[in-house]
Amino acid sequence: MNRRQRRAINKQVGPEAQEKMAEQLTQFGMLPEQCGICQKGFDKKDKRMVQAWSVVVKEDTVRLFCPDCMRTAKEVISGCDPSNA
Numbered sequence: 270m271n272r273r274q275r276r277a278i279n280k281q282v283g284p285e286a287q288e289k290m291a292e293q294l295t296q297f298g299m300l301p302e303q304c305g306i307c308q309k310g311f312d313k314k315d316k317r318m319v320q321a322w323s324v325v326v327k328e329d330t331v332r333l334f335c336p337d338c339m340r341t342a343k344e345v346i347s348g349c350d351p352s353n354a
Contacts, residue, residue: 293326296326296329296331299331300313300324300331300333301331301332301333303333304322304333304334304335304338305332305333305334305338306334306335306338306342307335307337307338309335311333311335321335321336322334322335322336322339323336323339
C-alpha cells in the first residue's frame with residue numbers, strides 16, 4: 270500500500286476510528302498467556318491457537334479463553350436463558 274492509499278483510507282475512516290484501533294492494539298499487548306479459567310497455556314505465534322481462542326475485553330480488562338472453556342460457558346449461558354425454555 271502506498272502513501273496515497275494510506276492517506277485516502279485515513280481520511281475516509283476518521284480520527285475516532287484511528288484512536289480506537291490504536292487503543293485496541295495496546296490492549297493486545299496486555300493479552301494474558303493462559304486461559305482465564307483452566308490456565309491452559311496460550312502461544313501467540315501458533316496461528317491455529319490464535320484463530321480458535323476467544324478474547325473478551327471489558328473496559329480495561331482483557332481476558333483470554335480456550336475453545337473448551339468458551340464452549341462450556343456458552344452452554345451454561347444458553348441453559349439459563351429463559352427464552353430457551
